Amino acid sequence: MASKWKSATTPTHCSNQKDGPLTDHVTRAADILKGHRESIDRLDAILVYTLGERFKHTQAVGKLKAEHDLPPSDPAREANQIARLEDLASRADLDPEFAKNFLNFIITEVIHHHKKHQE
Amino acid sequence: MASKWKSATTPTHCSNQKDGPLTDHVTRAADILKGHRESIDRLDAILVYTLGERFKHTQAVGKLKAEHDLPPSDPAREANQIARLEDLASRADLDPEFAKNFLNFIITEVIHHHKKHQE
Numbered sequence: 001m002a003s004k005w006k007s008a009t010t011p012t013h014c015s016n017q018k019d020g021p022l023t024d025h026v027t028r029a030a031d032i033l034k035g036h037r038e039s040i041d042r043l044d045a046i047l048v049y050t051l052g053e054r055f056k057h058t059q060a061v062g063k064l065k066a067e068h069d070l071p072p073s074d075p076a077r078e079a080n081q082i083a084r085l086e087d088l089a090s091r092a093d094l095d096p097e098f099a100k101n102f103l104n105f106i107i108t109e110v111i112h113h114h115k116k117h118q119e
Numbered sequence: 120m121a122s123k124w125k126s127a128t129t130p131t132h133c134s135n136q137k138d139g140p141l142t143d144h145v146t147r148a149a150d151i152l153k154g155h156r157e158s159i160d161r162l163d164a165i166l167v168y169t170l171g172e173r174f175k176h177t178q179a180v181g182k183l184k185a186e187h188d189l190p191p192s193d194p195a196r197e198a199n200q201i202a203r204l205e206d207l208a209s210r211a212d213l214d215p216e217f218a219k220n221f222l223n224f225i226i227t228e229v230i231h232h233h234k235k236h237q238e
Contacts, residue, residue, distance in 0.1 A: 094174055101228065
């Protein structure tokens, strides 16, 4: 008898309240997801405006290089930047592999723009 | 006579002062280049720390998606982000093509990380 009563009231996964707890769980997860996405959107705005500012400087550098017939790419400067970025990435707890790929992506795009400038 | 005197003093390109003006010109250009590079380095620090912060959020999203068996990629959200980024890019006077390539690069890296999380 006691064991029968016990087994009837022992909570099993979401059995005693339709799907309430599961819905709560999903709602909570959806709220957390929403919060993260709002932060990501704000951070993306920072990234875009910072990249816009960075681009103004690389455009000026490209113009200067074109005026002085300097090559669009500067391997010593780029090696320096990569090393500096790797150091910054470790301080910011950012995957250094990602930081390297990121800088390579930016440098490639910038060189592409410098080349267009010199053509 | 007068014409000879005139021709002797008519300034020709850097003829009357060894290579002084040319050196000044190069020095000035080098200073300007240095200033731009210092700004670029500071902006790169902003980018790395912002990417570090962004990554913390995408890692949390990846964990949440893995816990709820959601697919790592979310095409509707990504289309939304691309459209938003294009709008931000035009406000920041950033080449929208570059902004699009940039977001695609980030999304690809993030999905790659989410997939690693779900494996």
